[in-house]
Amino acid sequence: MRLRKYGLNPGRIHHIFISHLHGDHVFGLFGLLSSLGMMGRKVPLHLYGPAELEELMAYYSKFFGPLPFDLDFVSPPENGDYIYECDKMTVTAIPLKHRIPAYGYLFREKGKALNIRKEQIDTYGLGIADMVKIKRGEDHITKEGEIIPNSKLTLPPYHRRSYAYISDTVYDPGLAESVRNVDLLFHEATFADKDKKLAKQTLHSTAAQAATLAADAGVKKLLIGHFSTRYKDPALLETEARKVFGETVGVKDGDIYSVPLKRLKRE
């Protein structure tokens, strides 16, 4: 129902990353799967999450299945390898410290093929084979044996965009290394500073702690959410976080943040 409200086509979803098996992070999956089944989906759906997710879904299938499509389960590799990889991007699972097994996810674009400056195609009489090599980053050697550096033949490469989703977790300074320099970091901020003790007890974070992590990790922008309903006005949490890290925004379901595609600058 939420996807429909936001004008999104659930049929286009092929990969779902689940952080942990608490109700507010997984109950929505049941309705989505049943709706996809009703809509006649045939192609597999890939589910990533703690190993217990597969067992949970076995019970779902027992009562509400079978689904007309396959579910493919992937739990985080223990050696830290990518949990997902395609030609466009990689996803890494980040172990979190919560009351039950929980993972954050780091989504990072792969480098795109370089774009060749059109005028150079004529200048150097580049053929298809030449261009394939240049797009990969190689220099060009003319018939005369002259070496034309790749940077002269191509536009600057695109920046590899990255997004990390961290929820739920106690404040863990060690996470800074996992999300270093990402463009966009979502970090849970369940509590205000005055409830710091409660945050530690329940293995959640305060807004200021989320901001401290963002500053330590040198991220470009921080999104905070997962606010406790005890705070009538979540602007309080945003204010507390911004004192520590200015580039913070408090978010709610359905908000959209874009990371623009930018070319890197060359020396």
Added chain:
Amino acid sequence: MRLRKYGLNPGRIHHIFISHLHGDHVFGLFGLLSSLGMMGRKVPLHLYGPAELEELMAYYSKFFGPLPFDLDFVSPPENGDYIYECDKMTVTAIPLKHRIPAYGYLFREKGKALNIRKEQIDTYGLGIADMVKIKRGEDHITKEGEIIPNSKLTLPPYHRRSYAYISDTVYDPGLAESVRNVDLLFHEATFADKDKKLAKQTLHSTAAQAATLAADAGVKKLLIGHFSTRYKDPALLETEARKVFGETVGVKDGDIYSVPLKRLKRE
């Protein structure tokens, strides 16, 4: 979240009636139970529904429990006895014909104690013991032996209000007997008349079939819902139903319909 949206206090819910174990009729329960737990509920919650509900909730508890309050399960008595009764009302489970075990529910008020006409208290010098009897419906006998009929001493009794919830079910004319003369009937109306075959195949009803049942049962007002998302404008279903039964309203989540408390007329 929906309860909060509609300004309802989930802590005041003590009894939940589940029709059947299809996702759109039971998935919301998981989030509600978890939220009640988070809110620190201590008093038991009574759940009524098909026997499989208890097994389903055992799996819920395994993954998401334990809850800080007890769940009390009641499945429909095979002899047709009330599934719930208190001093104010009774609830009867109505077996439906759907793809899996499913029940409708009939909610009916009990008769209220009669109100004594104030002026008669003085006229006949009524004491407490007299009034208890009169409120129960007995006639009054004066010291002189005169019989004063109860109807002269009391205001007309209140009508016993009733509401029946019927979803999901194939069109079943036999249901008319179970919901005879109710004030308010909700009946599913998944399909339009042109999809009558599909309704039969999937064990659902059309809007016109819901209206036919309402007319046969002599209900006061019919609410239809559970519309298939294939109909862009559910007004079509309302129109089809109204041709058969004028007192029909198409409803959506959160709509409120009141059944006013009325005194019966005496001869």
